[in-house]
Every structure is written in C-alpha cells, then in structure tokens.
Amino acid sequence: MSPRFEYLLRLGDDALILGQQLGFWTGHGPVLEEDIALTNIGLDQIGQSRAWLSMAGKEEGQGRDEDRLAFHRDQHEFRNALLTERPNGHFGDTIARQFLFDAYAVPLHDALSRSRDPEIAAIAKKCAKESAYHLKHSRGWMVRLGDGTEESHGKIQQSLNGLLPYVGDLFVSDASSQTAQEEGWGVDLATLRPQWESNLESALTESGLERPKATPEQLGGRLGRHTEQLSFLLAEMQVLPRTHPEAKW
Amino acid sequence: MEKKQWPLWEIFIRSRQGLSHRHVGSLHAADAEMALENARDVYTRRQEGASIWVIPADRITASSPDEKDLLFDPADDKVYRHPTFYDLPDEVKHM
Amino acid sequence: MEMDLLQRFEAYVASEKKIEPKDWMPDAYRKTLVRQISQHAHSEIVGMLPEGNWISRAPSLKRKAILMAKVQDEAGHGLYLYSACETLGVERDDLFRDLHIGKAKYSSIFNYPTLNWADIGAVGWLVDGAAIMNQVPLCKCSYGPYARAMVRVCKEESFHQRQGFQIMMTLAQGTEAQKAMAQDALNRWWWPSIMMFGPPDDNSPNSAQSMAWNIKRFSNDELRQKFIDLTVPQAELIGLTIPDADLQWNEDTGHYEHGPIDWEEFNNVIAGHGPCNKERLAARNKAWDDGAWVREAAAAHAEKRAQRKASEESAAA
Ligand SMILES: [Fe+2]
C-alpha cells in the first residue's frame, strides 16, 4: 500500500463509518429539528467519504471505485480510527463521539486545504466548511448537555470518559502520515493534537465537564485492528453488494 | 413529567444581498443559537450567503385583520380572534 | 349574524382568496384543518421509518446519500406542516402526544413493511407519486399557511418520485434476482398505493365540505384514476406487471379500469391491524421517550443562561 493510498483510505473510512452510524439516527432523533441536523451531518460524512475513497481508488490504480472500496473490503482492511466505530449509544454518546472527531476534523481539513496537491486541497476546502458546522453543532450540544440538568451532565460526562481512550488513532504518526507531511500533499496527523486539545479544553470549560484521568489509549484502527463493533456494522452495510456481487444498483 | 416544549421561533431569510428578509416558516429550539443552526439546516439547506433572523414567536405582535375585505367585527374583544382560545376536542378522525 | 359570517366566509373562500391565521373562520373549518394538517405531518414523520430502515443497507454510497436526503426531506415536510398547524392555535407537543398514544391517524401506507431494496424504489415511485398527486392541489388550498407549506413540500417531492422510479428501472434491467425484487415490491405496494387516495367518492364522509372550503379540490376517485393512468404505462415501460388481473384500457373513456379494491384491508390497517402499526408507533414513542432528557437539558441550559445574563446585566446597571 502506498503511503498516499493509505492516507486517503484513512480519511475516507473515518467519514464513511461516521456517516453510516449517523444514518441510524434519521427518524429517531430526540426532536424533529435535531433529526434533520444529525442527518445533515451524516450526509456530509458520506459525501466526504465518497470524495476521499474515489481518490484513493484512483491512487491505487486497480480500478476500485468508491463502492468497491466501501462494500468489498473486510473489516481488517478498513483504516478508520477506533473512535469512529464506537457505538451510537444514546444521543450524548453520539454527540461526544462526533465532537471528539470534529475537534480533530476542523484543523485537519484546514491543513489539508493548503495541500500542494490541488485535488486534495479542493476536497479539503469543501470538507472544512462542513466540519466547521459539525463542530459548532456538536460543541453546542456538549455545552447544553454538560450545563443542562444533573442527569444530562452525568450522561455526557460518562460518554466523554468512555470515548477519550479511543482518540489516539486520530493522531498516529507513521510512515503514511510523515510522508504526507514531507511531500507536502498532506499533514502529519500528530501535529493536529495541540489544536484538538485546545478545542477540547475550551468546550470542557464552557460545559462544566471534567477531563477524566488519562487511561491507556486503545489503538489499532489505522492498522486494521478494530473493535468488535465494526464487523457488525460492515455486515449490515455491505449485505446487498456482497449478496449480489454482479449486480448494479 | 416533562417541562413545556421548546419555544417556537419564526424564521426570516434573506437569500441574496439586496433583497429583504422574508418569513419562511417556524421551528422549535431551546435557544437562539440552536434556532439559527436549525433554520440553516431546515430552511436554507446551508445555502451560502443567506442571512437568517430568528425571532421568538411570542415576541411578535400581529395586527388584527380588520382592513381586509373579509371585514367582520373590528372589535378586538372577540375571543375567537385569538388562536389559542381554541381548545380542540378529541373527535374521531377519518383518513 | 353568525350565519351572515359563515356565508361571507364561504363566498370569500370560493373566490380563491386565502384565509390567514388571525382571520375569522368557522370552528369546523379550523377543526378540519387541524385534523388534516396534523395527520399529514404525522404521515411525513412516520413515513421516515419504513424508508429509514434501508439507509444502513443502501447498496451504493450514492444511493445511501440520496436516501438519507430523501428521508431527511420528509422530516422537513413534517416540520413545515406542524408549523402550519401551530398557526391554528395548537401546540406541536400536543399533536405528538396524540400520535404517540395512538389517537391521531397518519397515512396507512406506512404501516406496510419494507422488505427488500426494491421497496425503496416502489415507495418513491408509487407512494411519493400518489402523495404528490394528492398534494399538488393543496398548494392552492384556502388556508394560507397550509398552502405555503405545501408549495415547499411539493418543490422537494419531485426528486423523491424520480429517484424511486430510477431504482425500480435499474433493478428491472438488472439480474434475475433484482428483477424479482422489483416485481415483488410492486406486487406488495400497488394496492396500498392506490388506496392512499382514500375511500371511494360515494363513501367519503368529509369530502363535500372540504371541497366547498377549498381544502380539497379533486375527489378521491378522480385522483386515483389520474394516478393509475399515469403509472400503468410507466410500469410497462420498465417491464414490470401491475398486479391486477382486471386492469384494462378503456378506449372510449381514455382511462384504465381497475379491479375491485379490498377496502376491508384498508379499514383494518386504519383500525390499527396493519402489518407494522405497532412497530411504527413503538419507534416514534421510543425516539420521543429516549429524547426527553435531551430536550430537558437544552431547555434547562437555555434558562440558566438567560438567568446568568440577567444577573450580569443587573450587576452592571
Ligand atoms: Fe413528504
């Protein structure tokens, strides 16, 4: 796998898995307006995954398009961060997962929009606008739930505690990430951590939430070592193209 | 038992520079920021450059329609003029 | 006096003028509108469930995105319609409550299951198609807020039917398994779709009054006939068979004649005995109940913030 193919898969898979998960909220949100908002974010994520995966397929040069990559890879071939595959849980769990991701996606897309590769820069510019909305939305809810009622405060604090150990994958610096930086078409993902930290800290302050004691990080998504949840998620997502491999839809 | 529902906001959008804001509908939101965000999602589909006003519906004072040709009794003490007067009965509903 | 008002109201409406929220209106007009608009709104949001069911399994990323956008549109339609209904002096949460306890009705069509991917095609093509036929005339209905909401709804509906038909067309031209899926979906959705136009005209209790008030503009049978005339050739075009052995073209009338409709089934589903009535209501209730703490939290936060702001201002003053 070329460092660039690897890098693009990571971008595409993060967006795909989040989009797939957000799709479960459509029709089941806590209030009609929020149903629409979550679906919008899910739609953006699917759109982003299509752009990155198409590009990844071209980069690989084996004739795999976005759908081939999305529906015909097994779980160990997925490169999404473990954070993105954590279960939807309750609304607070979904919001916290999205917030932790958005706080990373905003500096990521910002950096990528200055890529030396015009195609990456163009996709990233579009993503950057969307991520800014996403962060506004998820951060707004972190604050509302953190500051809201005793019940909501307890719930969102717990969501946060449960998810923080899974963020490490977002900032893994390996050959792919470093090559991106060196060659100037991408950014070393490890360098995004300080901006993520400051996004997190400011939201914690405003929402009255606490940062739990650091626990060992759960890593592996970028290498294809996932949690149990991913295989279930993929089984459902991939069922039709796998059952009818010769069909067009 | 749950508290009262989120307040209703009236949404006004200026879709292009040079036009005035136009009423497009309403929605429910707990606060103004949420109302703005939701209005953007619901009524503009995040169309760029759109300017949005959100106004709590209960802060709007409306005139009574006594200048139109459907002019009945201009007196404002008629309770039926006020929509909230109507407590709707639990009648059987047909499709 | 009251009679005079009523006559003037009816003359006003008959001259194609719009009634606005603060205008005088007969009590029965208001009640009819609240019933119709809220049922319509409920139908939009319950209608999200059978289709939303397939978002996770859409067979391509493009189809997934289209389906999400489509189902999201229906949420928007629900929202516009609840807003229109609220102008009549009812609260949205009360309308939800009536839905949740099973007191309010919604379109029966959504009590049928979506069993294979072709159902998503059939729903878009037939169910949205029938809905459009019912809804376009409502853009001109006499109640301003409802008419304006319907203009927005109808603008967004056009893509719904097209994406559904396109799914069916792709399947009908696909593998044997895909063709079978498409035909199976058409077999199951055809009759419920043509029942969407409501009972036959000789048995439609509210129709006459609604037509006089310009809330309804065409009869159930007129719209049903129009839908059948348009849809049958579309099915033929893509090589699918309408599941009605009695269906035939009448050269003299220029219309298709259809076989007998099973109104007993229709009434059973309305009475709550359709295949998915319980699941649909349970899903709506679960979403609402699970969301209670979220809605409360947002309200509490808004209140706290308002208080903080007020105390800051009084400290500054
Ligand atoms: Fe709709």
Ligand SMILES: [Fe+2]
């Ligand atoms: Fe629709």
